Amino acid sequence: MTSVDITEARKTDAPATPVIEAKDLTRHFKVGRGFSRQMLHAVDDVNFSIGHQEIVALAGESGSGKSTIARLLAGVYKPTGGEIFYQGRAMSTFKSRKDQLAYRGDVPMVFQDPFSSLNPAFRVSHGILRSLKLHRPEFSRPQREEEAARVIETVGLTPAGDIMHRYPYELSGGQRQRIGFAQALAHKPKLILADEPVSMLDVSIRIGLLNLMAELRRSEGVSFLYITHDIASARYVADRLMIMYAGHIVESGPAESVLANPKHPYTDLLLGAVPDPRAPLAEGIEGDTGEPPKVIDPTPGCRFRWRCPLAIDRCHVETPLPRRLGENHEAACHVAEPDPGFRE
Template sequence: MTDLSIEPISSTDPEAAPLIETRKLTRHFRVGRGLSRKMLHAVDDVDLTIGRQEIVALAGESGSGKSTIARLLAGVYTPTSGEIYYQGAALSSMRSRREQLAYRSDVPMVFQDPFSSLNPAFRVSHGILRSLKLHRGDLTRSQRYDEAERVVEEVGLSPAGDIMHRYPYELSGGQRQRIGFAQALAHKPKLILADEPVSMLDVSIRIGLLNLMAELRRSAGVSFLYITHDIASARYVADRLVIMYAGHIVESGPTESVLANPKHPYTDLLLGAVPDPRAPLTVGIEGDTGEPPKVIDPTPGCRFRWRCPLVVDECHRTTPTLRLLGDNHNAACHVAQPDPGQSEPADVKP
C-alpha cells in the first residue's frame, strides 16, 4: 500500500473535554423467548475517547461489537448502561428534539454498503439536499443547492452538477461511497462514524477513500471513528488503534506502537492472520485454535481465554481491565508485560 505520509494532527487541548467520550458503555440484547431467554453482551464496559481532528480506528473480527459502538454513538441504539459524553455533556441529558438534531448533525454516520444507503428512486442530490434542509434550515433553496455542489466537489466528484443529477445505479461503488461522505459533510460535522466504508469496494479504489478521510480531517477539521477489520488500512490512516474482542476493548494506543509491539494475544493473532506487507512483523501465535467468543450470558474471566495460548488460571476467574503498559499503550491482559522502564501498570481509559 502506498504511503501517504499523513502528518499527525494534535488533538484537543489536554485541559478541554474530549470531542466524544464513553464511560462504561454497555449494550445488551435479549435473545430467545420464555425460559430460554438469554442476554447477548454486544458491548460491555467500554471506555473510549476521540479527540478533535483525530482518526481513531476500531478494529476486530466480525461480532466483536464494533458496529454496535458506532450505532450507540449515532443514537440508533440506547445504552443498556453507561454514558456517552459529547464535548463534556451527557447525551442522556439532551431531551429536546433541537438538541438531538444538533448532535446528529455533528456526528453523522457513513454506512458499509454505499448502495443501500442511497434511495434508488431519487437522484443522488436528493439525500444531500434533504439533509441540508433538515440540519441547516437557515439556508435558502438556492444556497442549499450551492452547498450540495460544494460538498460533492470536496469529496472529489466533478463536475458536481452532473454527478448530482445521476441515480445511484449510474455511479460506481466508490462514487456512491463518496456521495455518502458528501451527505455527512453537508452537516458540517465534527465527527464522522465510518462503519467499514471501504470493505465492499474493490482494492484498487479503497486507497482513494482512505485518502479522502485524511484530506477531510485536514481540510474540514473532521474527526473519524474508522471501523474496520483490516489492520493494514487502519495503519495507513489512523492516529490511534483500538482493538475489540467479544464486546471488550482489549488493546489501544498509537497505531504504530500497537502494531509494532502488540501486548494482547488477540492483537498478535490479528497480525498473524492479516500481515502488513509494508513492514513484516514478528508474531507469537502461529494459528487460530479454540472456541469462538462466548457473548451470550458470559461468565467472568477473559473472553479470549478459549483461544489464547498464554492462558493462566487467573484468566478463567477475573475479567482483565486495561492497564498502561507503554507510552499511551494499554492492554487488558493478565500476562501482558510492560515495556522496559515503564512504571507499575495501572488501570486506564483508552
C-alpha cells in the same frame, strides 16, 4: 495524497476536551423467550475518547461489537449502562427534538454498503439537499444547491453539476461511497462514524477513500471513528487504534505503537492473519484454536482464553481490566508485560 502526506497531516497534540467520550459504555440484547431468555453482551464496560481532528480506528473480527458501538454513538441504540459524553455533555440529557437533531447533525454515519445506503428512486443530490434543509435551515434553496455542489466537489467528484443529477445506479461503488461522505459533510459535522466504509469496494479504489478521510480531517476539521477489520488500512490512516474482541476493548494506543509492539495475544492473532506474500500457503496462526467467543451470558474471565496460547488459571476466573503498559498504550491482559523501564 500519499501516505507521507497522511503522516504529516496527523494531529499530534491531544486536545483537552474530546469531541466524544464513552464511559463504561454497555449494550446488552435479550435473546430467546420465556424460560430460555438469555442476554447477549454485545458491548461491555467500554471506555474511550476521540479528540478534535483525530482519526481513531476500531478494529476486530465480525461480531466483536464494533458496529454496535457506532450505533450507540449515533443514537440508534440506547446504552444498557454507562454514558456517552458529547463535548462534555451527557447524551442522555438530549431530550428535546432540537438537541437530538443537532447531535445527529454533528455526528453523522457513513454506512458500509454504498449500494443500499442511497435511495435508487432519487438523484444523488436528494439526500444531500434534504440533510441541508433539515440541519441547516438558514440556507435558502439556491444556497442549498450551492453547498451541495461544494461538498460533492470536496469529496472528489467533478463536475459537481453533472454528478448531482445522476441516479445511484449511474455511479460506481467508490463514487456512491463518496456521495455518502458528501451527505455527512452537508451536516457540517464534528465527528463522522465510518462503519467499514471501504470493505465492499475493490482494493484498487480503497486507498482513495482512505486518503479522502485524511483530507477531510485536514480541510474540514472533522474527526473520524473508522471501524474496520482491516489492520493494514487502520495502520495507514489512523492516529490511534483500539482492538475489540467479544464486546471488550482489549488493547488501545497510538496505531504505530500497537502494531509494532502488540501487548494482547488477540492483537498478535490479528497481525498474524494479515496476508504475507512471502509466507508459505500452509502456514497457520499458532494458538488460534479453541472455541469462538462466548458473549451470551458470559462467565467471568478473559473472553479470549479459549483461543489464547498464553492463558493461565487466572484468565479463567477473573476478567482482566485495561492497564497501562507503555506511553498511552493499554491492554486488558493478565500476562501482558509492560515496556522495559515503563512505570505507571
